Amino acid sequence: MSEIAFPAPDRKILARRDEIIAGLRRVLPEGGVIEKLDERRAFETDALTAYRQVPLAVVLPRSTEEVSAVMAYLHAQGVPVTPRGAGTSLSGGAIPQEDSVVVCVAKMSRVLEVDFANRVARVEAGVTNLAISAAVAHEGFFYAPDPSSQLACSIGGNIGMNSGGAHCLKYGVTTNNLLGVRLVLVDGTIVDLGGAALDAPGYDLLALVCGAEGQLGIVTEATVRILRSAEGARPVLFGFPSSEAAGAAVAAIIGDGIIPVAMEFMDAPAIRICEDFAHAGYPLDVEAMLIIEVEGSEAEMEAELGKIIAIAERHGVTVIKESKSAMETALIWKGRKSAFGATGRVADYICMDGTVPTGQLPHVLRRTSEIVASHGLRVANVFHAGDGNMHPLILYNVNDPQEQRKAEEAGADILKLCVEAGGCLTGEHGVGIEKRDLMGCQFSKADLDQQMRVRQAFDPAWLLNPAKVFPLDARS
């Protein structure tokens, strides 16, 4: 069934399974190694559930030193490693391979230090994204990147994929909010990159590690920037008669010098799916909806909203609905952030993640509908409009192999469309295995060769998450 190939497992490693597990038990305390088949199965996939591989073993280290000991041992044995945080990757970044050991940092979930004077927090890699904000909320602070899976996903995984979220338009993605990491290299060496100072000496290795999908080392700790929350925040719903009108309004708002903290787009199918789930009060008689959030004091929000409403009216807005309470605000965001989960209730789906220049949004939306329809499938669109990061959800039936193939073909065509429109394959979910074989659409051989050479500077033997990111046939 699977269209995406994994490298053939190394039979010699499979044959040495017992010996390798014994070796892991020697370097980890009791309970740190998972070897029973039914327990290993819990780690066979992530949020890209169409693909599965049961790993050789799983380890659950509790400290950087334990990760280091595991890595030193596996490196000496030549065994591949699949790093894993909470396993919420949408691109298969945490899917193991039969001959790999999963190094899962979920048990390393302590907030180590919160420093309000310097506006940083130091946390272990298994801490969830939302737990960082929760740890600093009592002083009115928050951690800015907010992927929809923030309740479950780990900061280690966020760093691996350079995750984004709805509020990135103003605050940036993970790489813009990350000041340092403690990294265990493939041979077990522990290094600190960056730290509490705003910039670091020498090469920006931290930028390389962020978004490297666990191919350069295993992040065990992170130092992140925390920000003071605005005095207030208010999302407003704007309904439009067409996607084009909504897209034009987005361009006009930015063109007018206004950067709202978030501008989220939903088309009619997505609105209906999310409304049925969250009962957020979304308008059901429009073709497209924007959730625009403004921040600041009451007077500042009023002033900014006034400008935005005037622009929306020039673009034919038909419904404007302001949040009147904290509960309404929570519901509005619940609807948006549960878009993937809500869609999962009505159908199986694959979620695309291409980014396009915002001026190309109307064209790309139209072509997306045509592409999906030509494969006899349906699509719902929810995405971050301010930065052009699209999330077409292609609906299909996972138990129908033919539909799965069609959905994957449509997805690939959409991603190629994003690249042709001047954008990229993935804005925040990562390449993983899902988009690995499309890398040649965006990059030349020289581009990919250079990336792989830099990768090899960290991991010459390709032991770290080796099935991901780079097309198998492009490797030399």
Add this chain to the structure above:
Amino acid sequence: MPGADLSSFDATTVPEASMTTHKPQNEAEAACVIADAAARRIPLSILGSGTKRALGRFTQTQDVLSSAALAGITLHEPAELVIAARAGTPLAEVERKLGEARQQLPFEPMDYRALLGTSGEPTIGGVAATNLSGPRRIKSGACRDSFLGARFVNGRGEVVKSGGRVMKNVTGLDLTRLMAGAFGTLGFLTEVTFKVVPSPETQATLVLEGLSDRRAVAALSAGLGSPFEVSGAAHLPAGIGAAGARTLLRLEGFESAVGYRTKALAEALRDFSAARVLDAQESEALWREVRDVTFLVSPRDTAIWRISVAPSKAPALIDTLGAELSARWFLDWGGGLIWLACGAEGDAGALPVHEAARLEEGHALLVRAPDAVRAAVDVFQPQPEPIMKLTRAVKQSLDPAAVLEPGRIYAGV
């Protein structure tokens, strides 16, 4: 160190006659120059217009590769908040183009010419290669944070592109940001793409007077921890630009918001000192001086250090260094950036400065010193061996023949 040659202090010079300067007209020509240099193992100095040539370790090569002829803005989409330009495009031209659309680069790149005593037009490629950021870095990130995409020629003479023109892009390894601050040692930039932001409608600055360094850092920290989005946070001790100490907090945005936030922030910081407000014009002029380190330009024979540290550690670090080196200093980035001037004799303070920075988990860069000093001491903070090993491996992966600006950051890299 003894024998430092102070006569060549202001600009690094190689005798003109013995130099070959390549100024390729396009990317393909640049690739040829580098491929040829790699084949013959002839190192190249990499520069734009050379205004920051005196920054970094002192290196000297016969051959120079300049991006000066690779000029021109290739893309500006105001509604998409993006601009792209060939590397040799003057920064001033980029800023003029953005100004026409009431936009700007978010990171407020500083102008090093006065400090380094150089002339010429800084280029956008030079801004990227040196990761040049100014006071707004505390709110809007560094140059590298807005650096979306690059085209460059690696040390093999191959044209490589990375990143793109969209703000959210996690496709493949982030070689773009790796280029930022690499001083050309990993690749010769040919085209760069940046995220831009709307220019604020207005600005104002609160001035708190008479605070000690310690109180000042606490006040800046309180301001940066407020909800008012402070976009500049500096402390000028007594004798830096005025007789008394001044602690500055800048607010930018729409007229109505700045008016409100100025009042609210002054109220929040009342316990530190009463605040005076600078209007937009005064504020802009003062922050230009902070950005360009104008206060320490003279006397010209002092060495200048740029020390990065967690803000709360700045006062202790200054206590140590200030007395030992008879230094003058001021603070930017809420205390996280210390600009320090001291005597250029001996090692220009390299040993104590690097050691003090290391103890406070920060790092120091020797920004200005005679060539002979920069050739002999650690200009950049020495790093632990495992990181140096990665640094050398990354260099090797991009420039195996070591022809691109070798030695500019670390010896052997």
